[in-house]
Amino acid sequence: MxxxxxxxxxxxxxxxxxxxxxxxxxxxxxxxxxxxxxxxxxxxxxxxxxxxxxxxxxxxxxxxxxxxxxxxxxxxxxxxxxxxxxxxxxxxxxxxxxxxxxxxxxxxxxxxxxxxxxxxxxxxxxxxxxxxHAEILKTGVKRLRSKLGYTNIVYSLLPRQFTLSELQKVYEIILDQEIDKRNFRKKVGSLGLVKTTGKKRRGEANRPAALFEFTSRSLAVVNIL
Amino acid sequence: MxxxxxxxxxxxxxxxxxxxxxxxxxxxxxxxxxxxxxxxxxxxxxxxxxxxxxxxxxxxxxxxxxxxxxxxxxxxxxxxxxxxxxxxxxxxxxxxxxxxxxxxxxxxxxxxxxxxxxxxxxxxxxxxxxxxHAEILKTGVKRLRSKLGYTNIVYSLLPRQFTLSELQKVYEIILDQEIDKRNFRKKVGSLGLVKTTGKKRRGEANRPAALFEFTSRSLAVVNIL
DNA sequence: ATACTTAGTGTAATATATACACATAGTATT
DNA sequence: AATACTATGTGTATATATTACACTAAGTAT
Missing domain, CATH: 3.90.79.10 (Nucleoside Triphosphate Pyrophosphohydrolase)
Known part of the structure; x- marks a missing residue:
């Protein structure tokens, strides 16, 4: 043939x-x-x-x-x-x-x-x-910013365990905008995005922060922002 | 070379x-x-x-x-x-x-x-x-449904002029769910998705519906649903 | 003991989304 | 001419979600 x-x-x-x-x-x-x-x-x-x-x-x-x-x-x-x-x-x-x-x-x-x-x-x-490649990269940045807002994709950018401030920082850096701490925590909590580990990050020169991990490490649609 | x-x-x-x-x-x-x-x-x-x-x-x-x-x-x-x-x-x-x-x-x-x-x-x-092709098609349907919700993509499925009931019907058919008529009109109006033409659809056996057209016929991000 | 720094928390105001029913303007029928 | 019929067109009250905003807590460093 x-x-x-x-x-x-x-x-x-x-x-x-x-x-x-x-x-x-x-x-x-x-x-x-x-x-x-x-x-x-x-x-x-x-x-x-x-x-x-x-x-x-x-x-x-x-x-x-x-x-x-x-x-x-x-x-x-x-x-x-x-x-x-x-x-x-x-x-x-x-x-x-x-x-x-x-x-x-x-x-x-x-x-x-x-x-x-x-x-x-x-x-x-x-x-x-x-x-x-400049165009490809621009497309990538746009996609990442967009997906950050409506999925739990952020789990793939953080270590296994992290503090809520660190999590917030990731959004702030990538989206290049400040986020209100209390509102952010309220949202993350109500969505069930993260769970507590009971552990704390020690050795910093200030109040130790609680360590969290993601409840799910597979891509899911979740409206975060 | x-x-x-x-x-x-x-x-x-x-x-x-x-x-x-x-x-x-x-x-x-x-x-x-x-x-x-x-x-x-x-x-x-x-x-x-x-x-x-x-x-x-x-x-x-x-x-x-x-x-x-x-x-x-x-x-x-x-x-x-x-x-x-x-x-x-x-x-x-x-x-x-x-x-x-x-x-x-x-x-x-x-x-x-x-x-x-x-x-x-x-x-x-x-x-x-x-x-x-079954997989491609499934991916396409998913994409269409998703984009219907957060863009004005629907303009490309309707005639140049249309009634609000017709517009609503398009969403209902593709998303396979009923939508409240008043809330739908409120949303479409407040988003400025459509504009009136002054014309009416005549010749039907009931109250004639006003004809609208889209304010924009190029893809834009708009949260409709 | 005090200063310093980041963590952690609640409430009121505003905006958005939802649920819901009846009068209106035409055509079709008698 | 009157009446039935059918899709159009409209508002309000409630619930939910978003926003704005300031102080106390728990550590380390001096």
């Missing part, structure tokens, strides 16, 4: 991953510095081609793991970027994903033959980016 | 379009009946390959136009379906879109050499579908 698709020239499929984490009181994203032309010296999102025998999501996880060493973190499809001129090498469709990393996890960032450098960048102060 | 992507076997890119419209007081979707094996007799979403020189969205519009004759209707990316076994012919990644068609527009549905039949199906009573 003839394979009908082969009468077309193929459009190739790749994936890029926007890896978010809070670092130093700011929303950061992991970028790699490119060694090769035409984007030599420019920074780019981790990513690469999708192999013929793996699903697109699996490819995203593979590239994520290759650059960061982590697996088993929040990963969700962001958008497929399919413009016909987005890659100067050839026709590549990229399915972008975004990943969220708790701020207590540090990474084994490793340079490779292909990449000169890997590091966190605050999304408010980005360097020049390769390809259409 | 060597093209690095060519050392991989390519994953090909296609697109499928979920075309929604209200027909006979139900949410319907346009499906085509397949002539060829291995899905002979099964129904499928309109779609096909992405050409090497066109963007993915343009490919979606092209396939939409080819099956329905319409252009210039609401079209938005739904999700990229990238499972490695979704197409028995070969490795095809499909970027699915969904389109919304006002219920006053009828289509010139045409069969082709490739397809035996084209018709509307109520989403509540679907036939057996080819590929992973």
């Amino acid at each position: 003839s394979k009908p698709y082969q009468k077309f020239k193929f459009v190739a499929a790749a994936t890029d991953v926007v890896i978010f984490s809070l670092r130093g009181e700011a929303l950061n994203v992991l970028l790699i510095k490119m060694k090769k032309k035409p984007y030599q010296g420019k920074w780019a999102l981790p990513g690469g081609m999708v192999k013929i025998s793996e699903s697109v999501e699996k490819a995203a996880r593979r590239h994520l793991q290759a650059k960061t060493g982590v697996s088993d973190i929040f990963l969700e499809q962001l958008y497929a970027f399919g413009g016909e001129k987005r890659d100067p090498y050839g026709r590549v469709l990229s399915v972008a994903y975004y990943a969220l990393l708790p701020y207590d996890k540090s990474l084994m960032l490793k340079t490779t033959a292909e990449y000169a450098d890997v590091r966190w960048w605050p999304v408010a102060k980005l360097p020049a980016l390769a390809y259409d | 060597s093209k690095p992507y060519q050392k991989f076997k390519f994953v090909a890119a296609a697109t499928d379009v979920v075309i929604f419209s209200l027909r006979g007081e139900a949410l319907n979707v346009l499906l085509i009946k397949m002539k060829k094996k291995p899905y002979q007799g099964k129904w499928a979403l309109p779609g096909g390959m992405v050409k090497i020189s066109e963007s993915v969205e343009k490919a979606a519009r092209r396939h939409l136009q080819a099956k329905t004759g319409v252009s210039d209707i609401f079209l938005e990316q739904l999700y990229a379906f990238g499972g490695e076994k979704r197409d028995p012919y070969g490795r095809v990644l499909s970027v699915a879109y969904y389109a919304l068609l006002p219920y006053d527009k009828s289509l010139m549905l045409k069969t082709t050499a490739e397809y035996a039949d084209v018709r509307w199906w109520p989403v509540a009573k679907l036939p057996a579908l080819a590929y992973d």
Whole structure:
């Protein structure tokens, strides 16, 4: 039987991953510095081609793991970027994903033959980016902000245990707006987002804060803000 | 310069379009009946390959136009379906879109050499579908329901002018739940979603209803429900 | 013992959402 | 001409959710 698709020239499929984490009181994203032309010296999102025998999501996880060493973190499809001129090498469709990393996890960032450098960048102060990665990143930030408001996604950005002030801070940093402490706690409590652990964070030079954990660590629709 | 992507076997890119419209007081979707094996007799979403020189969205519009004759209707990316076994012919990644068609527009549905039949199906009573199209469709219905609640997307399902009862009916049908008439009108009014035209719908065997139109016909975030 | 800093808590005012019933303006029928 | 019929169009009271706002508590550091 003839394979009908082969009468077309193929459009190739790749994936890029926007890896978010809070670092130093700011929303950061992991970028790699490119060694090769035409984007030599420019920074780019981790990513690469999708192999013929793996699903697109699996490819995203593979590239994520290759650059960061982590697996088993929040990963969700962001958008497929399919413009016909987005890659100067050839026709590549990229399915972008975004990943969220708790701020207590540090990474084994490793340079490779292909990449000169890997590091966190605050999304408010980005360097020049390769390809259409500025657009992908912007889409990712928008999605993250939006999902923060109507899901419990925040669990994937915090350590296992955390104080309510820390939780509030995460919202404040990402949404870039102050939140009233009492109203925030009232809301979080009434939604059943968190549960007490009985433990306290000690060793700080002030009143110790109670430690909480999330009642659920899987994505759920919850109107928080 | 060597093209690095060519050392991989390519994953090909296609697109499928979920075309929604209200027909006979139900949410319907346009499906085509397949002539060829291995899905002979099964129904499928309109779609096909992405050409090497066109963007993915343009490919979606092209396939939409080819099956329905319409252009210039609401079209938005739904999700990229990238499972490695979704197409028995070969490795095809499909970027699915969904389109919304006002219920006053009828289509010139045409069969082709490739397809035996084209018709509307109520989403509540679907036939057996080819590929992973049942999953794509389910994702589309979910997205439509969700977006109905927090955007003005409904404008793309109604005629240019409509009565408030008709508008309410659209929500009731798609969300499959009754809405209080007075509260609905209060909300729609206070959000400035619609404006009066001064005209009335005449010729019905009862009190004539005022005709409205949407204040905006481009997608905006508005909490309606 | 005192200063310092972050944690932790309640209430009143306002805004939003919900529940609910009858008069109105036409056409159709006699 | 009168009456029946049917979908349109409208307001108010109650419950719920959101907002604004200030002081005491529990530790560590001096």
